[in-house]
Amino acid sequence: MEILVALGEIYEADRLIPVSSAQIAGVSYTSLGDDGIEWLESLEGAHVTIPAVLNPAGMDLENWRRMEVDPEYARKQIRIIEAYKRLGVRPLCSCTPYLLGMVPMLGAHVAWSESSAVCYANSVLGARTNREGGPSALASAIIGKTPNYGYHLDENRKAGLIIEVEVELKTISDYSALGYWAGKLAGSNVPYFKGLKGVDSVRLKALGAGLGAGGSVALYHVKGVTPEHKTALVERVERHQFGEVELREVYTNYFKPIPDRVDLAAIGCPHASLDEVKEVAELVKGRRIKDDSRLWVFTSIAVKRMAERCGYLDIIRAAGGEVYADGCMALAPLKDMGIEKVAVNSSKAAFYTRLLAKVDAYFGDLRQCIESVIER
Numbered sequence: 001m002e003i004l005v006a007l008g009e010i011y012e013a014d015r016l017i018p019v020s021s022a023q024i025a026g027v028s029y030t031s032l033g034d035d036g037i038e039w040l041e042s043l044e045g046a047h048v049t050i051p052a053v054l055n056p057a058g059m060d061l062e063n064w065r066r067m068e069v070d071p072e073y074a075r076k077q078i079r080i081i082e083a084y085k086r087l088g089v090r091p092l093c094s095c096t097p098y099l100l101g102m103v104p105m106l107g108a109h110v111a112w113s114e115s116s117a118v119c120y121a122n123s124v125l126g127a128r129t130n131r132e133g134g135p136s137a138l139a140s141a142i143i144g145k146t147p148n149y150g151y152h153l154d155e156n157r158k159a160g161l162i163i164e165v166e167v168e169l170k171t172i173s174d175y176s177a178l179g180y181w182a183g184k185l186a187g188s189n190v191p192y193f194k195g196l197k198g199v200d201s202v203r204l205k206a207l208g209a210g211l212g213a214g215g216s217v218a219l220y221h222v223k224g225v226t227p228e229h230k231t232a233l234v235e236r237v238e239r240h241q242f243g244e245v246e247l248r249e250v251y252t253n254y255f256k257p258i259p260d261r262v263d264l265a266a267i268g269c270p271h272a273s274l275d276e277v278k279e280v281a282e283l284v285k286g287r288r289i290k291d292d293s294r295l296w297v298f299t300s301i302a303v304k305r306m307a308e309r310c311g312y313l314d315i316i317r318a319a320g321g322e323v324y325a326d327g328c329m330a331l332a333p334l335k336d337m338g339i340e341k342v343a344v345n346s347s348k349a350a351f352y353t354r355l356l357a358k359v360d361a362y363f364g365d366l367r368q369c370i371e372s373v374i375e376r
Contacts, residue, residue, distance in 0.1 A: 003139040008147030017109055017148045019129075021051045022141035023097045024089060025113035026134025028058035028331035029077045030356065037076065040083040043138075048088040052141035053102060055114045055134075056271070056298070056328035057081065057093045063324060067296075068337050089141065093326040094300035096205070096271040098125065101302070106227055109152055111140035115212030116205065116270045116348065122219040124204050126227035128152045131218045151219055159192035159221055159232045161185070166195060166243040172276070173345045173365040175203040177250035178242060179210020180347035183217050185240060192221045192232055199225050202273050206346065209270050213348035255350045255363035258372050261293070262341040262362060265369040266329035268298030269349035274306050277323065281312040283370045284319035293373035294339075295321030298328060319374075330356045343369045 004016060026032050032040075058077055059069045069077075081091050092100055095114045104110050104127035112118050112129045121127040130150040132140070140146045150156055163182050169175055182191050191211070199222060211217035221232040251257060267280055280297050289295050297316065299307070304325040307313050313323050329342065330352035343362045344350050350363040362372075 001139070001143055003136055004143060004145065004147055007136055008149065011147060011149040013147035013149040015148050016143075016145040017152065018144060019050060019109045019111045019140050019146050020104055021102055021110045022048070022137050023053055023055065023102070023112040023114060023117050024084070024134055024137045024141060025055040025132075026138075027055045027080060027084070027093055028328065029073060029080060030058045030331045030333065032080060034076070037080055037083065040080065044086060046087055046142050048141040049144040050141055051102060052089045053092040053094065053097050053100065054084060054089060055093065056095055056331060057326050058331045058333060059327045060324040061091070061093065061326045066322065067324065067327075067332070069333065070336055073333055073336070087138075087142070092301060094271050095328070096273070096300055099271070099273060099303055100300055109146065111137045111146045113137040115218070116209035118218045119208030119212050119220065120205055122151055123208060123221065123226050124201065131216065157219060157228060157232065158190065158234050159237055160189035161237055162192045162194060162239045164194050164239065164241045166241055167247050169196070169203075171365040172203060172206045173363070174247060175206040176210040176345070176347040177247055179207040180214035180254065180351070181242060181246055181250050183211040183214025186211070186215050186217050188216045188218075190219050190221070190232070191217065192223070192229070192237070194223045196222050196225065202275060205270055205273070209346060209348040213351045250347065251363060255347065256360070258343045258362040258364040258368045259341070260372065262343040262372045263292075263339045264294045264296060264334070264341070265343045265373045266296050266298065266349065266353070267345060267366065267369060269329060269344060269346040272297055272299040272303065274303050274310070277303065277307040277312050278310070279366060280321070280370070281315040283367060284321060284374065285315050287319055288375045289320030289373050290375050295319070295370070295373050296329065297321065297323045299323060299325060301325040329353055332357065334359050343372045345369050
């Protein structure tokens with residue numbers, strides 16, 4: 001309660017309001033550390049009062065040995081998960097809680113943490129959440145409320161700039177690139193996109209992830225697509241164009257293009273949907289990963305189970321790749337595994353893997369990622 005009241009006072013909230021779900025960051029041992037573990041364990045006796053799930057951990061909770069994670073790291077990671085379980089948090093670790101069945105209704109107030117999940121909830125689902133920190137989301141899960149400020153209020157959900165998309169976006173990574181470029185431009189403002197065609201939930205997921213990595217965007221609108229687009233525009237907002245030059249700039253100037261060889265191609269930031277896992281399987285079917293390279297696909301435990309039933313896991317494993325649940329490439333101890341060069345198809349992954357895992361990250365489309373680790 002002290003955490004929530006302090007936040008409310010900082011942002012001049014008029015009251016606390018009920019929330020229907022929470023998604024809690026501060027899960028990987030990489031980001032939490034020993035002090036974080038001690039704080040979590042000090043909360044013993046408290047219990048969540050609303051449905052609550054977790055952000056990705058630093059490893060697959062079941063198959064960490066296959067990932068070659070150090071046993072001491074794994075022990076501490078599992079200790080974190082156990083602490084959350086004692087608080088009543090569901091041990092489902094994903095940045096895509098909406099693919100786990102946690103789908104808030106239009107206008108519902110929630111307390112979510114992970115930047116891309118927040119963007120998706122606010123923008124695609126029309127729910128209402130600020131970009132919570134781990135402690136504040138956990139506090140909301142326990143109390144069942146959050147301060148009434150920011151994106152919980154109608155007036156803060158209006159567009160602050162318009163981005164006219166003047167180039168055809170052909171791949172999911174193109175949407176990710178657009179998001180990163182627009183995020184750097186928008187900062188914490190609310191962008192409104194015009195000119196997007198053939199948009200689906202996977203592309204909106206990639207767009208929001210890029211926005212949250214390039215800036216601190218927590219809400220965006222797409223003309224004719226997102227639920228609040230008709231009421232989002234106000235008069236006299238600045239306009240910007242995104243064309244072929246800007247798209248190429250993201251791939252070549254903001255990030256490094258994918259070289260011929262990397263140690264790891266990591267797909268699934270945010271966690272891959274079933275269709276994305278299927279696409280990986282189609283690209284590697286009948287082929288083989290190089291002996292000195294790896295292909296990892298990260299997803300939620302629910303999507304992994306569905307992919308297994310559909311036969312996609314067998315295809316990916318036959319090629320020498322693996323599908324992992326619970327974890328995140330940016331939060332995994334990659335250097336300790338001997339990994340130095342990583343190819344990703346997500347601008348968010350490129351940004352955070354370089355920042356947090358301290359390895360060289362290269363950004364391109366899915367096919368380029370696969371080709372960088374496949375035998376010729």
